[in-house]
Amino acid sequence: MSVQRRLNVGFCALLILFMVLLALQFGLGGRLRSQHDRETDRANRAEVANDRVLQRMTDAETGVRGFQLTGERIFLQPYETGATEALAALDDLAGHLNGDEAVRLLGRQRDAAHAWLDGYAAPIVAAGVPDGDTRRAVRGKEVFDEFRLANAAVADAVERDRQRVLAIVASGRGSLDLAAAILVLAIMIIGVAVARTGRRQLLGPLARLGMTIRRLAEGDLSARAEPAGAEELRTVVEALNDLAAQTETLLAAEKARAARAGLRQAVAAEMQESTDPAATGRRVAELVAVAVGAVTVHSELDVPGTGKLLARWPADAPEPPGDQIAETIAGKPGQLRARPDGSVWITVGGDDGCSPGYLRAHRPGAPEWTDDERRLLAGVAREIERALRRLGVQDKQARLITELRMLDQRKDVFIQTVTHELRTPLTSILGYTEMITEEDGGALTTLQQRALNAILRNAHRLHDTIGDLILLDRPDHDTTVRTETLDLAGLAGLVRDDLASAARAKDLTVTFDAGEGWVRGDRTQLQRALRKLVENAIKFTPAGGSVDCRVTADPRAVSVSVTDTGIGIPAEDVPGLFTPFHRAGNAMDQAVQGPGLGLAIVRDIVRDHGGTIAVQSVVGRGTTFTLTLPACPAPAEPLSPAHV
Numbered sequence: 124m125s126v127q128r129r130l131n132v133g134f135c136a137l138l139i140l141f142m143v144l145l146a147l148q149f150g151l152g153g154r155l156r157s158q159h160d161r162e163t164d165r166a167n168r169a170e171v172a173n174d175r176v177l178q179r180m181t182d183a184e185t186g187v188r189g190f191q192l193t194g195e196r197i198f199l200q201p202y203e204t205g206a207t208e209a210l211a212a213l214d215d216l217a218g219h220l221n222g223d224e225a226v227r228l229l230g231r232q233r234d235a236a237h238a239w240l241d242g243y244a245a246p247i248v249a250a251g252v253p254d255g256d257t258r259r260a261v262r263g264k265e266v267f268d269e270f271r272l273a274n275a276a277v278a279d280a281v282e283r284d285r286q287r288v289l290a291i292v293a294s295g296r297g298s299l300d301l302a303a304a305i306l307v308l309a310i311m312i313i314g315v316a317v318a319r320t321g322r323r324q325l326l327g328p329l330a331r332l333g334m335t336i337r338r339l340a341e342g343d344l345s346a347r348a349e350p351a352g353a354e355e356l357r358t359v360v361e362a363l364n365d366l367a368a369q370t371e372t373l374l375a376a377e378k379a380r381a382a383r384a385g386l387r388q389a390v391a392a393e394m395q396e397s398t399d400p401a402a403t404g405r406r407v408a409e410l411v412a413v414a415v416g417a418v419t420v421h422s423e424l425d426v427p428g429t430g431k432l433l434a435r436w437p438a439d440a441p442e443p444p445g446d447q448i449a450e451t452i453a454g455k456p457g458q459l460r461a462r463p464d465g466s467v468w469i470t471v472g473g474d475d476g477c478s479p480g481y482l483r484a485h486r487p488g489a490p491e492w493t494d495d496e497r498r499l500l501a502g503v504a505r506e507i508e509r510a511l512r513r514l515g516v517q518d519k520q521a522r523l524i525t526e527l528r529m530l531d532q533r534k535d536v537f538i539q540t541v542t543h544e545l546r547t548p549l550t551s552i553l554g555y556t557e558m559i560t561e562e563d564g565g566a567l568t569t570l571q572q573r574a575l576n577a578i579l580r581n582a583h584r585l586h587d588t589i590g591d592l593i594l595l596d597r598p599d600h601d602t603t604v605r606t607e608t609l610d611l612a613g614l615a616g617l618v619r620d621d622l623a624s625a626a627r628a629k630d631l632t633v634t635f636d637a638g639e640g641w642v643r644g645d646r647t648q649l650q651r652a653l654r655k656l657v658e659n660a661i662k663f664t665p666a667g668g669s670v671d672c673r674v675t676a677d678p679r680a681v682s683v684s685v686t687d688t689g690i691g692i693p694a695e696d697v698p699g700l701f702t703p704f705h706r707a708g709n710a711m712d713q714a715v716q717g718p719g720l721g722l723a724i725v726r727d728i729v730r731d732h733g734g735t736i737a738v739q740s741v742v743g744r745g746t747t748f749t750l751t752l753p754a755c756p757a758p759a760e761p762l763s764p765a766h767v
Contacts, residue, residue, distance in 0.1 A: 133313055133316060133317035133320070134317065136313050137310055137313050137314060137317070140306050140309055140310045140313070141310060143306060144303060144306045144307065144310070147299055147302055147303055147306070151295075151299055152296070152299055155292055155295045155296055155299065158288075158292055159288075159289070159292040162221075162285070162288040162289075162292070163285070163288075163289075165219050165221065166219075166281055166282075166284060166285035166288070168219045169216060169219035169220055169225075169281045170278065170281050170282075172212050172215045172216035172219060173212075173216055173274060173277050173278050173281060174278075175208070175209075175212040175215075176209050176212040176213055176216060176232070176236070176274060177271070177274045179204075179205040179206075179208040179209035179212055180205060180206075180209045180236060180239070180267075180270060180274075181205070182201045182202075182204065182205030183201065183202045183203075183204075183205030183206045183209060183240070183244065184202075184205075184239070184244075184267055185201060186198045186199055186200065186201035186202030186203075186205065187199075187202050187243075187244045187247060187248070187263075189201075190202070190247070190248075190253060191247065191253045191260065192253075193253075194253045196251075199248055202244065202248065206240055206244070209236060209240075210236070213229070213232070213233050213236065216229060216277070217229055220280075220281070220284075221284055222280070222284050224280050224283075225277065225280040225281060225284055228273065228276045228277045228280050229277055231273045231276070232270065232273035232274055232276070232277050234273075235266065235269045235270035235272075235273045236270055238266050238269070238270075239263065239266045239267050239270055242266065243259070243262065243263035243266055243267075244263070328360070331348060331349065332348050332359070332360060332363065335347065335348035335363065336363070339367055339370070344367060344370055346367065347364050347367065348360045348363055348364060386410060386411070386414045386499065386503065389410055390407050390410060390411075390503050390506045390507065400426050400429050400432050401432060401434070404422060404424070404432050404433075404434025405434050405435075405436060405438075407422070407434065407503075407507070408420040408421070408422060408434050408435060408436035409436045411436075411482070411484055411500070411503055412436050412484070414499065415484055415486065415492075415496050415499065415500065416486060417484040417485055417486045418485055418486055418487060419435065419436065419437070419440040419441075419483075419484075419485045420435065420436045420440075420482075420483065420484050420485070421433075421434070421435045421440065421442075421443050421481075421482075421483040421485075422434045422435075422471075422480065422481065422482045422483070422507075423448065423452075423480050423481055424471060424472075424480040424507065424511060425472070425477075425478035425479070425480055425511075426511065426514060427511065427514045427515040427517075427518040427519075443466075443483055443485075447462070447466075447468060447483075448481060450468075451468040451469075451470050451481040451483075452470065452473070452479045452480065452481055453479075454470040454473070455470060455473065456470055456471070456472055456473045456474055456477070456479075456508070457469070457470060457501060457504065457505065457508075458470045459497055459500065459501055461491075461492055461497075464485070464487060465485060465486045465487040465488065466483055466484065466485040466486070466487075467483070467484050467485075467492055467497065467500055468481060468482075468483050469481065469482045469483075469500055469501060469504040470504075471504050471507055471508050471511070472508050472511060472512075477508055477511050477512050477515065478511075480511075482500065482503065482504050482507065484500060549582060552578070552582050553579070553582050556575055556578050556579050556582065557579065559575060560572075560575050560576075560579070606643045606644055606645065607643070607644070607645075607646065608641060608642075608643060608755060608757075608758050609641070609642055609643070609644055609646055609649065610639055610640065610641055611640040611641070611642050611649070611653075611674055611676075611681050611683060611752065612637035612638060612639055612640050612674040614646070614649055614650050614653055615635070615637055615653055615672055615674055615683055616635065616637065617650065618650060618653045618654045618657050619633065619635050619657065619672060621654065622654070622657050622658065622661060625658075625661050626661055626670065629661065629664070629665075629666045629668075630666050630667050631661060631664055631666070631667070631668055631669060631670055632668070632669040632670070633669070633670045633671075633672070634669065634670075634671045634672070635671075635672050636671075636672070636673045636674070637672070637673065637674035638674060638675070638676060639676065639757065640674050640675070640676035640681035640682075640683075640754070641676075641681070641754060641755050641756065641757045641758070642681050642732070642752045642753065642754060642755055643732075643753075643755045644732045644752065645732075648728045648731070648732075649728065649732070649752075651724070651728065652724070652725045652728040652729060652750065653683065653750075655721040655722070655724060655725050656683075656685045656725060656748050656750065657670070657672065657685055658721070659721060659722070659748075660685050660686075660687035660689065660746075660748075661687075663687065663689035663690050663746070664687045664688055664689035664690075664745075665689065665690070668687065668688040668689060668745075669687070669688050670685070670686070670687045670688075671684075671685070671686040671687075672684070672685050672686075673686075676754060677754065678754060679753070679754055680751050680752065680753060680754050681751070681752050681753075681754045682749055682750065682751045682752075683749070683750045683751075684747055684748065684749045684750075685747070685748050685750075686745060686746070686747040687745050687746055687747075688744070688745040689745055689746060690742070690743065691740045691741050691742035691743050691744055691745055691746055692707050692738070692740040692742070692746055693707060693742055694742075697738060697740065700722055700738060701722050701723055701725075701726040701736070702723060703720055703723040704720065725750070729750055729752070732752055732753075733752070733753050734750065734751050734752035734753065735750075735751050736748065736749065736750050736751070737749045737751075
């Protein structure tokens with residue numbers, strides 16, 4: 124029998140014996156304890172019930188005797204209560220007795236109780252007057268004494284029954300303890316046998332096997348373990364010896380793989396850190412030649428931003444055949460061909476992301492190229508291709524950045540030119556129009572006055588648009604903010620007063636709820652931002668609607684929310700809302716005028732002040748813009764109205 128089978132049998136035997144021991148202790152032992160508790164409880168209840176019978180009968184006898192002596196019927200109350208409860212206690216006692224003798228004695232006690240109650244006490248009570256017959260009283264006492272003797276006999280029977288049951292339980296527990304001791308002894312014997320078998324057949328050989336493994340781990344590949352012990356362990360030892368025999372071969376192969384991986388990493392590093400493509404090509408060719416033992420290495424690559432790059436090693440290596448070059452370049456990316464002359468050709472690139480090229484290694488008169496060497500050359504080619512693709516991306520990015528910078532410069536020049544060329548004639552238009560309106564206002568017809576007003580209105584709008592363009596076109600470095608302590612609620616109130624006439628013209632209801640909200644910022648810029656928000660609310664709210672402006676503050680931030688009941692903003696237009704010249708689709712559909720610069724200006728002003736702006740909108744129901752700025756402490760002294 125094998126060691127494994129012997130150990131399995133031993134452990135199964137231990138498990139079975141242990142389960143039997145548990146069953147005896149918790150099964151039979153529990154049953155014995157339960158029986159003991161149950162019988163003890165029954166005997167106790169029987170004893171209590173028997174005592175209660177005697178007590179209640181004694182109460183009844185005392186009541187009758189008191190009635191006989193005094194003639195007072197009040198003494199009959201203990202009799203009536205005692206007689207009833209005594210009979211009930213007899214019934215309760217009958218339910219707790221066990222054994223023929225106890226039942227027989229209970230019947231005797233019941234007869235004695237009825238004899239006294241029915242034969243002696245009942246006639247006296249029924250007569251309602253004391254009975255002076257002495258002989259009858261003596262007979263009643265004799266009957267009650269017989270009851271006492273019967274009650275004592277029942278008590279003795281209950282006690283004997285208790286002792287009998289306890290003796291049975293004690294005998295069972297003794298047998299159970301003996302069986303448990305035998306089982307424990309058997310478990311110990313089997314456990315010792317299993318331990319000896321394991322130590323002799325497993326632990327000793329395993330210790331020797333561990334020493335051999337430690338020697339192998341320390342680098343002694345000649346270490347071998349002697350097969351000994353169980354059959355299974357001998358199989359393990361033989362497998363370990365085979366593993367040790369193969370380890371040297373595997374280590375050599377791993378070193379070769381590590382060398383190949385090192386070559387790929389070296390090629391990747393050369394290509395990544397390249398500043399001189401020609402020198403890099405020569406170094407890569409030399410690395411490949413040394414790694415695979417090639418006599419010559421050639422490559423032709425199209426380096427982005429540099430052009431065709433020819434590399435060879437050694438420097439005086441002859442040119443490879445031109446027809447083979449053309450065939451390789453025309454092949455698929457990564458395609459490898461081995462030639463009978465001892466050369467290997469690999470196509471590098473050849474798609475939209477990388478122009479075609481080749482890598483050639485020549486080793487005449489040497490053994491054929493192995494699969495590992497071919498994989499190595501293919502990996503080197505992939506690394507070169509990755510580097511070329513990366514250089515291509517970098518070259519495209521550089522050209523794109525240059526083009527974007529040129530476009531940005533042209534945009535700046537265009538805006539500067541347009542704003543300059545527009546402001547000069549626009550100033551003349553505004554000046555002459557205002558002069559005509561002021562000097563010849565009475566001489567103008569109604570149509571002429573309306574036309575001049577339209578010219579002024581649109582000229583002012585164009586003037587504001589030019590100002591917005593100039594503000595948006597300022598350089599990123601020119602974002603310094605002239606800061607002072609301001610009450611944002613006061614600025615909002617000024618904006619409300621300035622735009623009150625525009626709101627009344629559209630019959631809009633304007634509500635204003637603002638407490639103090641102190642911030643640090645540029646008064647002109649913040650007032651411009653608030654004005655554009657309120658102007659937008661008035662512009663996009665139909666006649667009869669409402670505009671609500673609220674200023675709230677806490678120790679960390681001050682917020683201004685402007686809510687209107689206007690046309691709302693479609694969800695798809697919200698992401699580009701703060702982009703210059705962006706206008707919502709429904710605004711254009713309804714021909715609401717505006718260049719789409721206001722919210723972009725608000726965003727820049729809020730950003731320059733370290734704040735944020737958010738929007739919530741439902742099409743057809745209205746929009747809420749919330750501007751939030753960092754709060755600052757209120758000034759120690761109140762500011763004048765012009766500075767709040």
